[in-house]
Structure formats: structure tokens, C-alpha cells
Amino acid sequence: MGVSRLMDLLADSREVIRNDGVLLLQQLTKSNAAIQKIVAFENAFERLLDIITEEGNSDGGIVVEDCLLLLQNLLKNNNSNQNFFKEGSYIQRMKPWFEVGDDNCGWSAQKVTNLHLMLQLVRVLVSPTNPPGATSSCQKAMFHCGLLQQLCTILMATVTETINTVSEVIRGCQMNQDYFASVNAPSNPPRPAIVVLLMSMVNERQPFVLRCAVLYCFQCFLYKNQKGQGEIVSTLLPSTIDATGNSVSAGQLLCGGLFSTDSLSNWCAAVALAHALQENATLKEQLLRVQLATSIGNPPVSLLQQCTNILSQGDKIDRRGSKVQTRVGLLMLLCTWLSNCSIAVTHFLHNPANIPFLTGQIAENLGEEEQLVQGLCALLLGISIYYNDNSLENYRKEKLKQLIEKRIGRENFIEKLGFISKHELYSRAAQKPQPSFSSPDHMMFDHEFTKLVKELEGVISKAIYKSSEEDKKEEEVKKTLEQHDNIVTHYKKVIREQDQELEELKQQINILKSQNEQLQATVTQQVSQIQQHKDQYNLLKVQLGKDTQHHNSHGDTLQMNGIQTEEVNKLKEELEEWKTKHELLQGQLREKDSVIEKLKSSQLEMGTEQSSQISKSGGLEHSNELQKELERLRSQIQLQSAEISKLQTENQKLQVLNATADPVLGHSSATAAQNSEWKGRLEQEIKELKSEVKALSEEKASLKEYLDSSSSTVAILQDEKRTG
Structure with missing residues (x-):
């Protein structure tokens, strides 16, 4: 932790x-x-x-x-x-x-x-x-x-x-x-970033580390990228070169670097071009079509021929003593180009100066500086033997091996071939893909080329020691293998077609499965609908079958309904009677109110003179007293009505409390005696309230009778007033 x-x-x-x-x-x-x-x-x-x-x-x-x-x-x-x-x-x-x-x-x-x-x-x-x-x-x-x-x-x-x-x-x-x-570089006019970077790589005035970085970038761009390789090589082919010369292509920059006077540019351009051909036999054949114009009046030469020409004139390339770097770069390019490409080997052997140059380089006893060149020349000669299709009579495999035996010696040839892998710079380049050199003089080997050397060194050594009979057997084996490869390729094609057909059939099966599932779902839905219709039909049949029994039991039902109807009608009649009584009492009350209002208005019209007459007779004073008494009684009646309503409300609450008291008390922890005592008290209070309500009702009725009698007295006084 x-x-x-x-x-x-x-x-x-x-x-x-x-x-x-x-x-x-x-x-x-x-x-x-x-x-x-x-x-x-x-x-x-x-x-x-x-x-x-x-x-x-x-x-x-x-x-x-x-x-x-x-x-x-x-x-x-x-x-x-x-x-x-x-x-x-x-x-x-x-x-x-x-x-x-x-x-x-x-x-x-x-x-x-x-x-x-x-x-x-x-x-x-x-x-x-x-x-x-x-x-x-x-x-x-x-x-x-x-x-x-x-x-x-x-x-x-x-x-x-x-x-x-x-x-x-x-x-x-x-x-x-x-x-x-x-990607385009921010230039005017815009140019591909690859072209701008290659310009820096083949420019001897640029820093060494920058040129190494650009070379590594170009190598990574082409690594396992056949599409990119084809685009680079196509810029060198006659049909795609810009006739106007307005734009510089990657291929033109590489050729320019390949044949410049700067040995570092030669080496970088050769390695870059070799990466454009790496593991791509088609492009190796296409690059044979590239023609270069050397000088005015002279016919163009192929790129392959120009590379071998520069090799043979290596002593005149650079006066600063770095010719080895240029020759190593060109030899690495040629070895990559010719490996696994019989047509390129034939083109190389077609030039009669190439084989004598290689054997001369290998046979000489040169200093330590030239050992790398000798080793690479031995590798190139070995490739020319191993990938030779014997199409040229003078340079068949057997004749080349005899030439090595006479001019160089097999052991000496193998020893010179071993100079490559034993070199310190070879071991350093084999460690990682990125070029890492302390100085330009150490730029000798490319990482991908070390893989090619490791692959070819053993097979070339074996090929040198093989006899003609063994070569014939090997050729037969190769032919058999080629036939076998053709058969395998044919069956691969058949299998690929069958796989494609199988994939199509699988897709059809999946489509049919989905259609089948949809149809199954539809059938299931229709079956459920049919079942629902069947259930509804059976239910209707059952209901129709019960109709007779329903008619038989209908009479009894009507009798019961008749009894209930009679009770309802009685209740309705009683309700109508009470409504009628209520409306009658309200009408009487309205009449009394109108009479009182008329009395009030008539008293105001009579004036002071009539008042004195009424006071003499004593009748009007009695009328005023009755009027006051009448008002007092009306107010008393209103108070009593309010009191009665209040008591009725309390009575209803007590009835509800009485109805709910029993179950509550039954579930409480009190004893049965306490429950009965409490219930008795409630019933007593209810009885007292009922009696009080009844007494108030009777008092209200008596007051109403008194009010009626007072009203009749007022009426008599009014009659007397009219006659008087």
C-alpha cells in the first residue's frame, strides 16, 4: 500500500x-x-x-x-x-x-x-x-x-x-x-508533403539529422504499402511524367538524388527507391521501362543500365573519398531490384559488361574499405545465379558458377559474401528500423536490406556448390513446385468462389429464417383471433340457451321490484306533502311580512294630525305597542331558530359518536362495565338534548300562534282606522 x-x-x-x-x-x-x-x-x-x-x-x-x-x-x-x-x-x-x-x-x-x-x-x-x-x-x-x-x-x-x-x-x-x-505542405503553390520532404533529403545543405528523419519517414510511408509504392514508381514511368515540367515528382527527386555528386544523396535516394520495390515483383518489372536521357544527341538508357554504369565508373564519382557510400547504396538497390525477379536478372545479364565488372571486384585483394563493396558484389552475382531462368545461353547458371570457380574460387567467393554480415555497421543497422548514425560516413546499411542479406546468404552459398545435375533436379523441383503452386492457386480460387457462394447462401438462409419467423408470428396471431371468435360464439350460444330460464324467473323479479316500487312511491308522496306544507308556510310568512310593510308605510303617510287623533282614541297607541311586540317576537323566533339548528347539529354529531363508540370501546383496553357506563351517559345526554329541542319547538309554535293573533289584532285596528 x-x-x-x-x-x-x-x-x-x-x-x-x-x-x-x-x-x-x-x-x-x-x-x-x-x-x-x-x-x-x-x-x-x-x-x-x-x-x-x-x-x-x-x-x-x-x-x-x-x-x-x-x-x-x-x-x-x-x-x-x-x-x-x-x-x-x-x-x-x-x-x-x-x-x-x-x-x-x-x-x-x-x-x-x-x-x-x-x-x-x-x-x-x-x-x-x-x-x-x-x-x-x-x-x-x-x-x-x-x-x-x-x-x-x-x-x-x-x-x-x-x-x-x-x-x-x-x-x-x-x-x-x-x-x-x-497532406499538402504550406507552400505556394501547394505541394505534397512527401515531395517537400524529399527535397530536403536530397539537398546537401540541409542538416544531417533532418535528412535521416525524412528518409525514415519515407521508409515508414512505403512499409507494407503497395499502393504507396505504386504511386512513387508511377511518377517515373514514361506515360505519367509531366510533359510540361512544371511540377517536380517524387520519382524525379529520387533519380536526381541517385545521380547527384553528393554521396549522401546517392545513398539516401538509392535506399528510398529500394523501399519502393520491396516485396513487389510487379513494380520491379515496371521499373525496367524507365528510360533516362543522359546527354543531347545520345540515345536514352534504362535506369538499370545507368546504375551499373555509375558502378563501373565508381572511381570518378567523388573526389572526397566517399565513393564507397555511393557504390554501397547502388549495390543495395540492385540487389533488392533483382531478388525474386527473373526478368530483372535477365535484363542485368544482357549487358555484357556487368558480369566481368562483378567478378573483377570480387577477385581483387582490396583494402578494408572496399570489403563491403566486394561482399555486395558477391551478393549481386549470387542473386544473378539463384534467380536465373537460363534464358540467356551465355549466362546460364552452370556457366556463371564455372566462371566463379575459375576467376574467384568458391571458398573465396563465400568468404567475400560473408564480409557483409560480419561488418559492425551491418549489425548496428539490423537492430532497429530507424536510421541512427553518428556521422554521414557511417550510413552504409539499411535495416530492411539486412533482412534480405540474412535470407539470401545461405541459399546463395548452397547454390554455388551445386552441380549441374543438382541444378537440373532443383529446376525440376521448382517446376513441380510451380505446377503445384498453380494447382494450389487454382484450388484456392475455387475455394474462394465456394466461400463466396456459401456466404451468399448463408445470407439467403438468414433472410428465409426471418421471413419464416414473421410468417409464424402472423399464423400465431391469426390462431389467437380465431380462438377469440370461437369463445365469443360459444358465449352467445350459452346466453341464447339461458333466455327461456330468464323468462321464467322474470315474474318473481317483477314481484320483488313491485314491492320496492310501492315503498319508493310512498316515500315520494310523503316528500311531496312536506314540500307543499313548506311552501304554504313560506307563503303565509311572506303575506305577514307584506302586511307589516304596508302598516309601516301607512303610518308614515298619516302624519302628525292623524297621530293626535289616534292618541285620543287610544287605538293607535295600542297599535304601536302591538307593532313593537311583534318585532320583538320575530327577533326572538329567529334566535330560537338558530338555537334549534345548533342543537340539531350537535344531536347529529352525538348520534355519529354513539354509532362509532361501540367498536372503538370494544377494541380499547377498558373493561366492559366502563364501556356500558359511557354508553349510558351518551344516551342520557342525547335524550336531554332531544327533550330540549322538543320544548323549543313547542315554544316556537306558541310564539307563532301569538304572532298570528297579534296580526289579527293589527288587522282589526286597521279596519277601525279606515271607518274612523
């Missing part, structure tokens, strides 16, 4: 603690895969990328450099962490690192260092030494998230490490190689 606690330092708010934590983890993760995995799975990638972002990406200080170094420790040669980094979508977060703008003049030394480390981190994920599947998945992720596009944007404006990084992002990935082929 110690590493887990150390990881907490990366989230510390104190920058000093955080920065020292990064340095400590750097030391712990060096060459320790176990700690590297623990740190990675403790969310180190997320925290380190956050710190880099907070510090300003490439514009950050030494903290960004420390974080990048720690990330390199975690990812380099650790496939598990690389996969975790890719699956965690952290590759996408690297894209903002390279948004640096076009102006690189004012970059600080720290920014250059940070960018260099960032590019190296990208290369760690796509290194050719990683498992092919892991590298391929990272390359695809870099394309889809736009990282490759961002790197190509700054390709012409930044350090050579960018070119090396782009090289490994596209190496062997067809999708990325196709994108790179479409």
Missing part, C-alpha cells in the same frame, strides 16, 4: 510536495514493471495529464518535463500500461500538446525540451518494437482523435523529432499512410 499512499502526493495542494512526489515516483518506476503497473492503476495517467494541462502543456516549466519523464517510465516496454493508456482514452488528451502555432522562432529551450519529450511519448506508443496489434490499435486511435492530423500540421515548422514521430504513427498502417499521402 506504500505506492498507493505516494500517489496521494500528486493530488496535494502544496506544489512543492506534489513536484517532489513526481520526482520520487520517477526513481521508483525506473526498470520496475511491477511498480509501474501499480502506479498506472492508481490513476497516475489522469493525474499526470491534469498537471501537464494545469502547467500549460508545452509552455510549462520543469514540472511538465518531470511528468513526461514519469509517463515514459510507465509506458516504455510495458504493454499492459500501454493498453491501459489507450483504453482509458488518454491518447485523445495528447492532441492539445501539439497546438503550438506556426511561429517557432521564439521558443524557449524548455518548450523545445517539452515538445521533444511529448513526441517521444507518442513514439513509445507506436514503436516498431511493440507487439504489432498494440501498435496498430494506437495508430488507429491517433488517426481517429486527430492527433496524426495535428502532427502533420506542424510537420514543416518544428523539430525533426516530429518527422520521426509521424513516421512511426503511419508505419504499416494503411489508413494513416493514405492520409499522409494526401
Whole structure:
């Protein structure tokens, strides 16, 4: 758990603690895969990328450099962490690192260092030494998230490490190689980035490291890319060369570098052109059609012939003593071109000067500098024997081997052939694909060419010692194998066609299966609908069968309904009677109210004179007293009515309480005696309230009678008033 606690330092708010934590983890993760995995799975990638972002990406200080170094420790040669980094979508977060703008003049030394480390981190994920599947998945992720596009944007404006990084992002990935082929450099007029880079490679005034980086980029672009190889070779073919000469093609640049006076350009162009032919027999044959114009008035010569001409005139190529580099480059190109291509071998042997030149070079006892050239000449002669189809009578396999026996000696030939693989520069080139040379003089071997030497050295040694009879047997075996290969190819074609037919039949079966499932579903639905209709039909039959029984039992039902109807009619009649009584009482009350209103109005009209007369007679005073008494009684009646309504409401509440008291008391914890006592009290209170309501009702009735009598008295007084 110690590493887990150390990881907490990366989230510390104190920058000093955080920065020292990064340095400590750097030391712990060096060459320790176990700690590297623990740190990675403790969310180190997320925290380190956050710190880099907070510090300003490439514009950050030494903290960004420390974080990048720690990330390199975690990812380099650790496939598990690389996969975790890719699956965690952290590759996408690297894209903002390279948004640096076009102006690189004012970059600080720290920014250059940070960018260099960032590019190296990208290369760690796509290194050719990683498992092919892991590298391929990272390359695809870099394309889809736009990282490759961002790197190509700054390709012409930044350090050579960018070119090396782009090289490994596209190496062997067809999708990325196709994108790179479409990239244009920011020039006027726009030119393909490949062409602009090749211009730098064959320009002797450019820095050595830049030229090496461009060569590596071109090699990675062509690696397992037959489409790209074809596009490069097509720029050299007569039918595709631009007649106007306005644009420079990649092929023209390579030919220009191949025959320039700069030995480094010769070597780079030869290696680049060899990669355009790597494992592609079709292009090797097409390149034989390329014709070069040497000088005015002289007929054009083939590219193959021009290469051999330069070889034979090697002593005049360069006055600075670096002729070996040029000759090594041309010999590597010729060996690659002729290997596994019998037609190219025939073209090479057709020139009568070539074989004498090779045997002369191998037979001489030259200094140590020339040993590489001798070894490569022996390899080229061995290829001319091994891939010879015996179409030229003077240069059949047997005659060439006899020539070696007479002029060189078999043992001497094998010894010279072994000079190649024993050379220190050969071993260094065989280690990794990227050209890494301390100085231009050390550029002798290409990585892919070392694979070819390893493949051919043994078979050529055996071919030299074989007799004519063995050669005949080998030829027969080859023919048999060719026939066998043709048969196998035929059957492969048949199998491929059958596979295609089988795939089509499978698709048809899947379509029929889906149609069958749909039909089955339709049938099931129709069956269920039919069953529903059957059920409905049976139900109707049952109902029709019960109709007779229904008629028989209808009489009894009507009798019961008749009894209920009589009770309802009685209740309706009683309700109508009460309604009638209520309306009658309301009418009487309205009449009394109108009489009282009339009395009030008549009293106002009579005036003061009539008042004195009424007071003398004493009748009107009595009328006023009656009027007041009448008002008092009406108000008393209203109060009593309100009291009665209140008592009725309480009575209803008590009845409800009485109805619910029994079950509640029955479920309580009180005793049965207490329950009965409580119930008795409630019943007593209800009786008292009922009696009080009854008394009030009687009092109301008596007041009403008194009001009626008072009303009659008022009527008598009114009559007397009219007569008086």
C-alpha cells in the first residue's frame, strides 16, 4: 500500500510536495514493471495529464518535463500500461500538446525540451518494437482523435523529432499512410508533403539529422504499402511524367538524388527507391521501362543500365573519398531490384559488361574499405545465379558458377559474401528500423536490406556448390513446385468462389429464417383471433340457451321490484306533502311580512294630525305597542331558530359518536362495565338534548300562534282606522 499512499502526493495542494512526489515516483518506476503497473492503476495517467494541462502543456516549466519523464517510465516496454493508456482514452488528451502555432522562432529551450519529450511519448506508443496489434490499435486511435492530423500540421515548422514521430504513427498502417499521402505542405503553390520532404533529403545543405528523419519517414510511408509504392514508381514511368515540367515528382527527386555528386544523396535516394520495390515483383518489372536521357544527341538508357554504369565508373564519382557510400547504396538497390525477379536478372545479364565488372571486384585483394563493396558484389552475382531462368545461353547458371570457380574460387567467393554480415555497421543497422548514425560516413546499411542479406546468404552459398545435375533436379523441383503452386492457386480460387457462394447462401438462409419467423408470428396471431371468435360464439350460444330460464324467473323479479316500487312511491308522496306544507308556510310568512310593510308605510303617510287623533282614541297607541311586540317576537323566533339548528347539529354529531363508540370501546383496553357506563351517559345526554329541542319547538309554535293573533289584532285596528 506504500505506492498507493505516494500517489496521494500528486493530488496535494502544496506544489512543492506534489513536484517532489513526481520526482520520487520517477526513481521508483525506473526498470520496475511491477511498480509501474501499480502506479498506472492508481490513476497516475489522469493525474499526470491534469498537471501537464494545469502547467500549460508545452509552455510549462520543469514540472511538465518531470511528468513526461514519469509517463515514459510507465509506458516504455510495458504493454499492459500501454493498453491501459489507450483504453482509458488518454491518447485523445495528447492532441492539445501539439497546438503550438506556426511561429517557432521564439521558443524557449524548455518548450523545445517539452515538445521533444511529448513526441517521444507518442513514439513509445507506436514503436516498431511493440507487439504489432498494440501498435496498430494506437495508430488507429491517433488517426481517429486527430492527433496524426495535428502532427502533420506542424510537420514543416518544428523539430525533426516530429518527422520521426509521424513516421512511426503511419508505419504499416494503411489508413494513416493514405492520409499522409494526401497532406499538402504550406507552400505556394501547394505541394505534397512527401515531395517537400524529399527535397530536403536530397539537398546537401540541409542538416544531417533532418535528412535521416525524412528518409525514415519515407521508409515508414512505403512499409507494407503497395499502393504507396505504386504511386512513387508511377511518377517515373514514361506515360505519367509531366510533359510540361512544371511540377517536380517524387520519382524525379529520387533519380536526381541517385545521380547527384553528393554521396549522401546517392545513398539516401538509392535506399528510398529500394523501399519502393520491396516485396513487389510487379513494380520491379515496371521499373525496367524507365528510360533516362543522359546527354543531347545520345540515345536514352534504362535506369538499370545507368546504375551499373555509375558502378563501373565508381572511381570518378567523388573526389572526397566517399565513393564507397555511393557504390554501397547502388549495390543495395540492385540487389533488392533483382531478388525474386527473373526478368530483372535477365535484363542485368544482357549487358555484357556487368558480369566481368562483378567478378573483377570480387577477385581483387582490396583494402578494408572496399570489403563491403566486394561482399555486395558477391551478393549481386549470387542473386544473378539463384534467380536465373537460363534464358540467356551465355549466362546460364552452370556457366556463371564455372566462371566463379575459375576467376574467384568458391571458398573465396563465400568468404567475400560473408564480409557483409560480419561488418559492425551491418549489425548496428539490423537492430532497429530507424536510421541512427553518428556521422554521414557511417550510413552504409539499411535495416530492411539486412533482412534480405540474412535470407539470401545461405541459399546463395548452397547454390554455388551445386552441380549441374543438382541444378537440373532443383529446376525440376521448382517446376513441380510451380505446377503445384498453380494447382494450389487454382484450388484456392475455387475455394474462394465456394466461400463466396456459401456466404451468399448463408445470407439467403438468414433472410428465409426471418421471413419464416414473421410468417409464424402472423399464423400465431391469426390462431389467437380465431380462438377469440370461437369463445365469443360459444358465449352467445350459452346466453341464447339461458333466455327461456330468464323468462321464467322474470315474474318473481317483477314481484320483488313491485314491492320496492310501492315503498319508493310512498316515500315520494310523503316528500311531496312536506314540500307543499313548506311552501304554504313560506307563503303565509311572506303575506305577514307584506302586511307589516304596508302598516309601516301607512303610518308614515298619516302624519302628525292623524297621530293626535289616534292618541285620543287610544287605538293607535295600542297599535304601536302591538307593532313593537311583534318585532320583538320575530327577533326572538329567529334566535330560537338558530338555537334549534345548533342543537340539531350537535344531536347529529352525538348520534355519529354513539354509532362509532361501540367498536372503538370494544377494541380499547377498558373493561366492559366502563364501556356500558359511557354508553349510558351518551344516551342520557342525547335524550336531554332531544327533550330540549322538543320544548323549543313547542315554544316556537306558541310564539307563532301569538304572532298570528297579534296580526289579527293589527288587522282589526286597521279596519277601525279606515271607518274612523
